[in-house]
Amino acid sequence: MTSKNTAIARRTASNLLVVVPERFAPVLAEVAPLGELFRAQRKKLFLVGGSVRDLLIDRATTEFDLDFTTDARPDEIK
Numbered sequence: 001m002t003s004k005n006t007a008i009a010r011r012t013a014s015n016l017l018v019v020v021p022e023r024f025a026p027v028l029a030e031v032a033p034l035g036e037l038f039r040a041q042r043k044k045l046f047l048v049g050g051s052v053r054d055l056l057i058d059r060a061t062t063e064f065d066l067d068f069t070t071d072a073r074p075d076e077i078k
Contacts, residue, residue, distance in 0.1 A: 024055055027064060034068075043072040 010018055020028065031047060038045040049067035053059075070077070 021055075023058065027051065027055065027066075030064075031066065031068075038070060038072065041072070041076070043070055043076070045070050045072075 010020075027047070035045050046069050047066060048069050049065070051064040051066055054061050054064070
């Protein structure tokens with residue numbers, strides 16, 4: 001099995017098994033602190049755009065332009 005085919009598995013609070021391709025790990029590690037800030041405020045944060053597309057189709061890249069959307073209103077974001 002090649003590294004691009006390996007995956008990281010974890011269980012959610014509702015006991016669902018989530019499997020994430022290992023190639024997503026660097027990006028997830030980068031955005032996790034921001035995600036935790038939103039989660040602490042009970043807001044959702046979504047990674048969107050070209051970086052998601054590139055990860056999904058396994059397009060090799062060393063730089064990501066990270067775009068997000070959220071359910072938080074502008075006045076709720078500091």
